[in-house]
Amino acid sequence: VEKIGILGTGNVGATLGKRLLLAGKTVVFGSRATPSVAAKNLLDTFGDCCQVTTIADAARQADTLILAAPWRVSQQVIETAGKLAGKTLIDCTNPLTDRFDGLTLGFDSSAAEQIALWAPDAHVVKAFNTVSVATMDNPVYDGKPATLFYCGDDAAAKQVTHRLVEAVGLEPIDAGPLQNARYLEPLAMLYIHLAVHQRMGGNTALRMMRR
Numbered sequence: 001v002e003k004i005g006i007l008g009t010g011n012v013g014a015t016l017g018k019r020l021l022l023a024g025k026t027v028v029f030g031s032r033a034t035p036s037v038a039a040k041n042l043l044d045t046f047g048d049c050c051q052v053t054t055i056a057d058a059a060r061q062a063d064t065l066i067l068a069a070p071w072r073v074s075q076q077v078i079e080t081a082g083k084l085a086g087k088t089l090i091d092c093t094n095p096l097t098d099r100f101d102g103l104t105l106g107f108d109s110s111a112a113e114q115i116a117l118w119a120p121d122a123h124v125v126k127a128f129n130t131v132s133v134a135t136m137d138n139p140v141y142d143g144k145p146a147t148l149f150y151c152g153d154d155a156a157a158k159q160v161t162h163r164l165v166e167a168v169g170l171e172p173i174d175a176g177p178l179q180n181a182r183y184l185e186p187l188a189m190l191y192i193h194l195a196v197h198q199r200m201g202g203n204t205a206l207r208m209m210r211r
């Protein structure tokens with residue numbers, strides 16, 4: 001069974017963890033000290049398939065890691081995680097201002113590229129940053145899954161991510177190299193503007209249409 005390490009037990013970490021557990025994966029959460037109530041509930045529900053441990057131990061145990069921490073502490077979480085050589089590191093962060101009303105970097109860099117500098121031996125993939133927690137929890141709108149764009153530079157890590165996105169129930173679309181996180185992070189900002197500041201709410205999602 002594929003073991004996924006999730007660093008952070010907040011909204012995103014616990015929700016992706018639940019979806020991956022429901023899809024039959026094993027999940028090991030890396031938590032600072034006290035895991036969220038949602039993560040504790042997953043321990044009760046999923047038993048041996050689910051574990052909560054330290055950030056370093058979760059990183060050690062899993063070859064696929066999901067970074068589900070606030071952007072401002074991401075460097076610290078990566079340092080705490082330790083050796084990440086050869087691991088797939090899926091970055092969900094958005095480099096938001098404190099008021100969630102803008103991005104703190106972009107255009108000539110991105111959070112994902114910064115994370116790749118902090119974890120140079122890991123294969124970083126940007127994913128899950130443009131969908132709400134409500135959409136992660138239930139990706140289906142009108143009988144069809146919402147779209148999830150991901151990008152990265154390592155083909156194998158992108159394949160792993162593609163399958164995890166499918167396991168969560170979203171429609172994965174390969175959006176190119178990691179540098180394209182410069183486009184995915186502003187896309188998330190647009191989504192946050194609509195969902196939060198224009199009050200459309202989290203039960204809204206983006207979908208790529210074809211004809």
Ligand SMILES: NC(=O)c1ccc[n+]([C@@H]2O[C@H](COP(=O)([O-])OP(=O)(O)OC[C@H]3O[C@@H](n4cnc5c(N)ncnc54)[C@H](OP(=O)(O)O)[C@@H]3O)[C@@H](O)[C@H]2O)c1
Pocket residue numbers: 007008009010011012013030031032033034035036067068069070071073077092093094095096128129130131132133134
């Ligand atoms: N909320 C959304 O709809 C959404 C959607 C897409 C992407 N994102 C992005 O995903 C990331 C996580 O968002 P979230 O909504 O899950 O945030 P959150 O609920 O605040 O959870 C973040 C988790 O990070 C962990 N963490 C580790 N070190 C930390 C520190 N020094 N300070 C605070 N937390 C620390 C904590 O887990 P432990 O207490 O177990 O250590 C915490 O619960 C963010 O970068 C966000 O921009 C969010």
